[in-house]
Amino acid sequence: MKKTVYTLCFMCSVRCPIAVTVEDDEVIAIGGNPFVPAMKGICPKCAAAIGWTHDPQRVQSPLIRTGPRGSGQWKHATWDEALGYTASRCKDIFARYGSKSAVFCERVNLTTDISKTFMNAIGSPNYFSHDTVCKGSINTACRSMLGYTDGQINADWANTRHVVLYGRNVFESIEVKAMNGLLDAMSKGAKLTCIDPRVSITAAKSSRYFMIRPGTDLAVNYALIHVLIKEHLHYDVAYVNRWVEGFDRLYSFINPYTPEWAEAETGIPAHDIIQLAKEVSEAKPAVIFHYGYRGSNHPNEIHFRRSILMLNALLGSIESKGGLFIKKGPKDAGLKAGLKKFSDQSFPKMEDTRRFDGCGQEKFPIADPAHGVGAMFPHAVLNEDPYPLKVLFAFRYDPLYSLADWNQTRKALEKLELIVSCDINFGGTTSLADVILPETFFLERSDPLQMGAGLKPAINRRNACCKPRFDTRPMWLILKQLAERMGAGQYFPYETIEDIWNYQLSDTGIAISDFDKKGFVTLTDKAILWDRDNGLDFKTPSGKIEFVSSLMEKHGFSSFPEYPKTEMPQDRFRLIVGRCAAHTNVMTQNNPYLNELVPENVLWINDVRAKSLGIENNDRVEIESGAGKGQIKAFVTNMIHPEAVFMLHGFGHQESGARRSYQKGLADAMIQEAIMDPIGGSPAFDHTVVQVRKAEV
Amino acid sequence: MGDYLIYTDSQKCVACHACEIACKTKNRVPIGTTLGKIVIMGPKLVNGQPRMASLFVPCFHCEDAWCINACPVDAIRKRSKDGLVHILPDLCVGCKSCVLACPWHIPQWNAAVGKAMKCDLCMDRIDEGLEPACVSVCPTGALQFGEPATLSHQSRETYALNLLGRSQSRYGH
Numbered sequence: 001m002k003k004t005v006y007t008l009c010f011m012c013s014v015r016c017p018i019a020v021t022v023e024d025d026e027v028i029a030i031g032g033n034p035f036v037p038a039m040k041g042i043c044p045k046c047a048a049a050i051g052w053t054h055d056p057q058r059v060q061s062p063l064i065r066t067g068p069r070g071s072g073q074w075k076h077a078t079w080d081e082a083l084g085y086t087a088s089r090c091k092d093i094f095a096r097y098g099s100k101s102a103v104f105c106e107r108v109n110l111t112t113d114i115s116k117t118f119m120n121a122i123g124s125p126n127y128f129s130h131d132t133v134c135k136g137s138i139n140t141a142c143r144s145m146l147g148y149t150d151g152q153i154n155a156d157w158a159n160t161r162h163v164v165l166y167g168r169n170v171f172e173s174i175e176v177k178a179m180n181g182l183l184d185a186m187s188k189g190a191k192l193t194c195i196d197p198r199v200s201i202t203a204a205k206s207s208r209y210f211m212i213r214p215g216t217d218l219a220v221n222y223a224l225i226h227v228l229i230k231e232h233l234h235y236d237v238a239y240v241n242r243w244v245e246g247f248d249r250l251y252s253f254i255n256p257y258t259p260e261w262a263e264a265e266t267g268i269p270a271h272d273i274i275q276l277a278k279e280v281s282e283a284k285p286a287v288i289f290h291y292g293y294r295g296s297n298h299p300n301e302i303h304f305r306r307s308i309l310m311l312n313a314l315l316g317s318i319e320s321k322g323g324l325f326i327k328k329g330p331k332d333a334g335l336k337a338g339l340k341k342f343s344d345q346s347f348p349k350m351e352d353t354r355r356f357d358g359c360g361q362e363k364f365p366i367a368d369p370a371h372g373v374g375a376m377f378p379h380a381v382l383n384e385d386p387y388p389l390k391v392l393f394a395f396r397y398d399p400l401y402s403l404a405d406w407n408q409t410r411k412a413l414e415k416l417e418l419i420v421s422c423d424i425n426f427g428g429t430t431s432l433a434d435v436i437l438p439e440t441f442f443l444e445r446s447d448p449l450q451m452g453a454g455l456k457p458a459i460n461r462r463n464a465c466c467k468p469r470f471d472t473r474p475m476w477l478i479l480k481q482l483a484e485r486m487g488a489g490q491y492f493p494y495e496t497i498e499d500i501w502n503y504q505l506s507d508t509g510i511a512i513s514d515f516d517k518k519g520f521v522t523l524t525d526k527a528i529l530w531d532r533d534n535g536l537d538f539k540t541p542s543g544k545i546e547f548v549s550s551l552m553e554k555h556g557f558s559s560f561p562e563y564p565k566t567e568m569p570q571d572r573f574r575l576i577v578g579r580c581a582a583h584t585n586v587m588t589q590n591n592p593y594l595n596e597l598v599p600e601n602v603l604w605i606n607d608v609r610a611k612s613l614g615i616e617n618n619d620r621v622e623i624e625s626g627a628g629k630g631q632i633k634a635f636v637t638n639m640i641h642p643e644a645v646f647m648l649h650g651f652g653h654q655e656s657g658a659r660r661s662y663q664k665g666l667a668d669a670m671i672q673e674a675i676m677d678p679i680g681g682s683p684a685f686d687h688t689v690v691q692v693r694k695a696e697v
Numbered sequence: 698m699g700d701y702l703i704y705t706d707s708q709k710c711v712a713c714h715a716c717e718i719a720c721k722t723k724n725r726v727p728i729g730t731t732l733g734k735i736v737i738m739g740p741k742l743v744n745g746q747p748r749m750a751s752l753f754v755p756c757f758h759c760e761d762a763w764c765i766n767a768c769p770v771d772a773i774r775k776r777s778k779d780g781l782v783h784i785l786p787d788l789c790v791g792c793k794s795c796v797l798a799c800p801w802h803i804p805q806w807n808a809a810v811g812k813a814m815k816c817d818l819c820m821d822r823i824d825e826g827l828e829p830a831c832v833s834v835c836p837t838g839a840l841q842f843g844e845p846a847t848l849s850h851q852s853r854e855t856y857a858l859n860l861l862g863r864s865q866s867r868y869g870h
Contacts, residue, residue, distance in 0.1 A: 013864050027781065028723075029719075029723065029830065029833070030719075030834070031833050031834060032836075040835065040836060040837060040838040041715065041833065041834045041835045041836040041837070042715060042836055042837070043713055043715055043836050044714050044715040044718050044836075045714050046715075046720070047715045047718040047719045047722065047834050050722040050767050171711040172711070172713075174711070174713060174836060176836045179711070179836065179837065180836070180837060180838075183837055185707055187708070198739075199740050199747040201711055201740065201749070202714055203740065203747045204739060204740035204747040204748060204749040205711065205749075206746075206747075208746070209745070209746055209747055211745075231751065581711070581712070581713040581714070582713075582714070592728055593718045593721060593722070593728075594718075596728050596729065597714055597717075597718065638742055639740065639741070639742060639747065
């Protein structure tokens with residue numbers, strides 16, 4: 001008997017709405033949810049999800065470590081044993097160091113509300129998410145200018161007339177709906193400008209590609225701004241007068257940053273910059289300068305992301321059709337309330353509210369404590385700064401391969417007394433854990449409802465398609481059962497997923513059965529765009545788009561510091577990293593189908609530079625930085641800037657439990673130095689300077 | 698391709714290979730073996746601008762199929778209703794004649810069971826009114842499945858309506 005289940009994917013963080021065909025409790029096919037027209041299909045990761053349902057290399061039951069860390073020696077445990085063991089170890093450690101000695105990290109997901117409830121319930125302020133590493137500075141930049149986080153804005157791809165992307169690889173990161181919106185717009189004549197030191201699939205799909213010198217994206221933006229505002233008619237004067245705070249400061253600041261100056265810094269010809277400025281001006285306000293994600297992560301990232309938002313503002317494209325928009329929620333759609341949160345309960349006061357990362361406090365005063373500054377984790381552990389950290393809950397997140405400087409992170413993990421991992425695979429941190437609490441795979445579980453804010457807000461549901469194949473549990477149940485054993489079960493007033501759904505919906509007037517037909521409930525049929533004359537609700541102190549940011553200036557950060565020239569020794573390279581369509585960060589390399597598709601990474605190196613180093617295509621090369629060194633196969637090509645070398649993120653796994661990905665390729669984290677944007681909070685993943693030489697055989 | 702075609706819109710293809718993976722999971726194709734294959738040219742730089750192109754290569758379901766003619770045990774058949782060429786696994790003796798005979802070596806060797814296997818355009822799905830797995834998952838609609846006449850109608854309509862739309866705006870209607 002066949003049935004169709006509408007659910008949300010979780011092979012990456014996009015969570016596309018999908019339709020899953022199930023026969024006799026087996027998933028036999030996955031496609032896009034047909035009630036969402038832009039979901040024309042699914043990406044390769046989603047297609048490969050079936051490969052994980054019966055994969056014997058998954059974590060199949062709770063495990064407790066018996067040998068040295070990372071030895072792969074485990075004993076199988078019952079859930080009661082594993083949870084009891086975790087709770088009693090925590091109690092012992094908390095008695096000595098306090099509950100603040102626990103850090104919880106995760107990939108933000110539908111259970112995040114419950115993760116935060118867990119940390120409040122046990123009394124630790126130390127939560128951080130993957131978001132901090134992926135886009136911390138984008139978040140900070142958005143809040144400094146708009147008063148919204150990056151998660152609260154989006155791009156109206158389908159109606160745009162010109163998109164400018166800086167390393168943002170839309171055609172390989174694949175958000176299916178967004179990608180189709182852009183393709184549809186392009187088929188109607190929209191232009192795509194791609195700025196990237198390396199030719200990606202996105203570059204190959206672009207109308208115009210600029211091979212920019214790595215680390216200089218901010219310079220091209222300053223020159224674009226220069227052209228737009230010095231040739232007075234090219235920007236949206238009325239919009240800027242109405243909605244921008246601090247334009248005068250920008251006007252005088254931008255003086256030295258001419259297109260000719262930018263040409264010397266970026267390698268992009270001045271006349272091309274001028275031409276681009278004219279084209280985007282003609283397309284305004286249906287223009288998207290996209291603010292993220294990945295690509296071009298350097299220490300000055302906060303200013304780079306802010307410059308992107310300034311360009312949008314100058315063209316009046318914030319809250320415009322075909323531009324950026326502020327996501328609308330349930331209240332905008334006329335509902336009394338949105339989904340009720342468990343983390344809004346009142347919790348006991350924490351004995352110490354100082355965070356391990358100083359986020360929202362003295363170290364990173366304007367980074368977002370909702371996500372933290374995860375890059376500080378190894379430093380905090382190793383230096384016991386501001387106090388000893390002893391317990392890590394790594395829930396579906398792998399700091400070992402996700403943070404820069406693998407060797408330092410490994411040392412920090414070794415120093416911990418207890419690592420608790422919740423994972424479906426043997427990931428890097430999972431393999432070093434003391435106890436593994438295996439999560440049920442997304443096709444096999446239901447999760448809390450998702451508030452899908454947007455132009456047309458909706459509430460979405462992940463619904464189990466089949467029974468769990470192994471002895472696993474969903475994260476919302478694991479956290480509740482762990483909290484119960486730690487004496488804090490009262491904050492988890494549910495037994496089943498239906499209890500959670502009913503709790504979430506209790507103030508909305510929506511019934512859970514409303515989700516059965518399509519998997520989601522739309523709250524409005526019409527796109528909600530605010531009135532551009534008087535209705536833009538920016539959450540900054542001034543209520544405007546703050547070019548001069550009160551948030552930054554209040555904490556002693558200049559809104560317009562002088563541009564620092566990018567210096568580069570002639571015999572070195574800048575290591576830049578990125579993604580491909582086959583893999584999600586460090587998580588999917590061992591999936592049987594995705595591993596077959598892209599089994600290892602290679603080092604892209606410019607053909608002229610390679611020749612001078614005696615490196616030929618497919619040679620093994622050694623790459624070395626201040627953080628570490630390793631060997632990898634060279635891909636010699638003219639499709640990368642001479643100053644850059646590139647590798648895909650997430651390879652070089654050393655976990656013997658994940659046999660397909662074991663020792664395939666090289667971990668970028670092994671080479672990346674722990675450099676940061678000190679204001680925004682992002683790691684500067686594309687800033688490490690490296691040496692490359694032919695490996696000795 | 699029997700009575701059907703799979704058309705690749707190179708403009709829309711993003712070289713993600715979801716088509717191949719869906720084919721493998723649907724047809725239980727062993728790792729290392731590919732029935733429907735997406736072939737990508739590029740990206741490469743042409744006057745500084747990167748370009749790429751794609752073409753999906755499933756079995757062509759030839760009218761006079763080399764594989765059928767080569768099979769010594771009559772294990773490969775053509776469906777009379779729509780001309781799809783498929784292997785009857787129970788009859789296949791694993792001699793690989795079909796693999797050798799096909800000019801594109803499209804029949805594949807399934808080492809796990811010691812038999813040949815090939816793309817049958819997911820004829821069980823077609824019989825249920827569905828598209829082949831490869832086409833059904835394509836995230837951008839770059840792969841289009843249908844009968845040649847339907848595809849032709851669709852392409853000409855899209856082309857002509859686009860052209861008419863442009864001339865209308867030019868004359869200010």
